[in-house]
Amino acid sequence: MKKLEKVTPQSENFARWYTDVIQNGDLMAYGATKGSIIFKPLSFGIWDNIRLNLDRKFKAVGVQNVNLPLLIPESLLQKEKDHLQGFNPELATVTEVGGKKLSEKYYIRPTSETLFGDFFKNEINSYNDLPLIYNQWVNVLRWEKTTNPFLRTREFLWQEGHTIHSSETEAKILTTKMLEIYKNFVSDYLAIPVMDGQKTEHEKFSGADFTFTIEAMMKDGKALQAGTSHYLGQNFTKPFNISFKNRENKQEFAYGTSWGVSTRLLGALIMTHGDDRGIIIPPKIAPVQVDIIELFANKDERVHKVASQIKEELLSHNIEVKLDDSDKGAGFKAANSEIHGTPLRIEVGPRDLNENQVLLVRRDTLEKVYAPIENIAITVESLLTAIQNNLYESAKQRLFNNIVEVSNYDEFKSQIEKGHWVLAAFEGNGEDEAKIKEETGASTRCIPFELPIKVNNDVCFYTHKKSKKYVIFAKAY
Template identity: 75%
Template sequence: MKKLDKITPQNEDFARWYTDVIKNGDLMAYGASKGSIIFKPLSFGIWDNIRLALDKKFKTKNVQNVYLPLLIPESLLQKEKDHLEGFNPELATITEVGGKKLNEKFYIRPTSETLFGDFFKNEIESHNDLPLIYNQWVNVLRWEKTTNPFLRTREFLWQEGHTMHANSLEAITLTKEMLKVYEDFLKEYLALPVLSGQKTEHEKFSGAEFTLTVEAMMKDKKALQAGTSHYLGQNFTKPFNISFKNKDNQQEFAYGTSWGVSTRLLGALIMTHGDDRGIIIPPKIAPTQIDFIELFANKNESIHLKAKELVNQLLENDLLVKLDDSDKGPGFKAANSEIHGTPLRIELGPKDLENNNVVLIRRDTLERKVVAIDDIVKEAKNLLNDIQENLYNKAKERLNSNFVEVSTYEEFKEVIASGKWVLAPFDGDGEIEKIIKEETGATTRCIPFQLPIEIKNDKCFYTKKKTNRFVAFAKAY
């Protein structure tokens, strides 16, 4: 156990707080190459649980996992020009091997639409081969100029789903269904409420017909794009000649989708739930749900023996428990548990053993509860459920209470400067979105499927034209 450093309060400097809790929580280390990070056991354990839980949900949509190569030949990427232009500044290029120049450049995948396109064209002959619903869990590389651990690193982990369909309706339906999978998963496991909607034309994925998104609000009220689902139409199937014989025996191009979430979710989890004591991990995704801390066991061996017995009892009841039997003092052990975000702490000391009790301490509220040893399993499970629910409810309240409607651009600037989100009628195009971003730092987050507040205006706050399109704006990560 390393020495714990002071954590900068959130309200003093949120960015510094984020760095402090990541460092103290032992989540990552910086990699040898600039802009890369090493996932330590705690952060990778969270990601592993995300992968396992989300993969189960994918299986309900008949998703099959595959793995495609890391390198994309230049000739392949050139087939979809819009896609190439969207990623061009971030592409890492291999031009020589062993000191010899290659005849063709290779790119390290920033995403895999082109690789899947090349793969799918040889997999499909008739409508009987469709749909193909594939996913891969991989690393990708994007040469970001500005990096931030978990939020924006050059190399990161993600899942990317890619599908092929016989008609547009089926593809559009799956695009929507996968976004709902993300929305439900984020709520159930990460206790993360989101605003679901469609990206504007300016903000959609390069090469997509449209992009759907789930947007989360961090504790500093900045937005974070938590996941996206793209309807690609025939934008990739035509360049890659992915066609099939339909039921009328006519040759037709297939329809595609792609969708993904990444290790950005770790950043979202930290900034949604964390406090000035460290991170807080929702129980359903926590690698360790309970830290069992024995107090003064070096003076009383019975405490250690009872602690081991109770830990085994909790483990047998499918709870993830870690025993802290180190020689550190009670204060250090408690702080160490808190800073690592373990949802529940159980303490057993001499008086507790004497009274046949244990003390349960919630990480989210720091409330202490004395319970009988015989009730430890039932009480622990109840509290973990309460913690999961409370984390979601607090985050949901924060999201819902920070939308503001505006009717003028001046009002817009004031609301954005205050840190809140704007939700208002907007019919501006991409050029206006660029101006707004340059002048305020805010970007369009989505056109919500459901409005979280009542909108009374029917005129765009910027152009003053009547519109029935309502758009959410915020500063974002």
């Protein structure tokens, strides 16, 4: 029997709490390569549900899945200089095979814009061949100096969408549409509210004209970039000669986009909803939505019979269930369910069966509800919906309660130190952003599409210039 170790309280040390709950909750193990992790069944089950549900939403807007090679020839990556410069410190290089030096270096993909660029140039001839809206679910490698499970690992899983279009307008519309899909998905399925907006010039994706982002607030106040959508314009189509005959029969370069989310969404989920007992998985994305626990089954044969019947009934209502019919102690079973973040558990014991009922315990509030065995599926469905909604509303309240406005740099530093997000008028440049980050640890997260709070000041807190631009700053993962 695996012993459940003590979890460090969030208030004591949030970083240690995070490590404790992901290891106790059987989410991951460290890989043989430093900075890599092994996704255990629970974490991969969550990712699988993200993939299946998000993929369905992609296909509804015309996305088609493909799969491109892992290796990128150096000559290909050199074609887009800004892109190469942005990833250069993290590139892993293959230089020899079987002890023999290769004539050209190959890079393990950190992202696939260049691969798609090379592929797209041979796929189109005229505007009738466009748009091409492709996506792949793959692993990528970035040799990060500092790693943190799920949040920043050297190898991680993601989806990366790449598209080309016959017009700038069409490409920009898709860039916006994909961000909306991400925002709605993360809100509806992961129960994580986000701020959507545009990255500053300093923080945008290397090689993009502009980058849209969704930013989530973790329980420690830090921001986490949960998804991005980039308008690439002709920055990749020109170097790769991706051109087509337009309606006037003239040759024109196509317009590109790229967009993606990764397994850092697992980190976002854990740090948005988890508590001192472990993780809490929103029902809509949970691989196991209900744990059924048998109590004293060895003393009363009704227990196993009823527990099995409940399991079958819930499965018939498409509710994901796990039955614990082991002879482990009741306390261990309950704690095991909680540390794994199962949204709801049902305890089946002789005393409650005498009343023709079972005990249901919500993972989010730990509230206990006695419910009749008859029509148990209806009760469970209602509670799962309530849990999903409560997780979202709690996180939403926390987000909006922790965004503050400042009017000067001293206020800024004070609020950042308290773990708040700061919304402020800002007219600074990239050098200013770098200086602010060096001095406070806070970076620009986005220029929000809609202001989350009412603002009263239109003077930049840093440059003291008048500004119509409001930016969210925060410390971030």
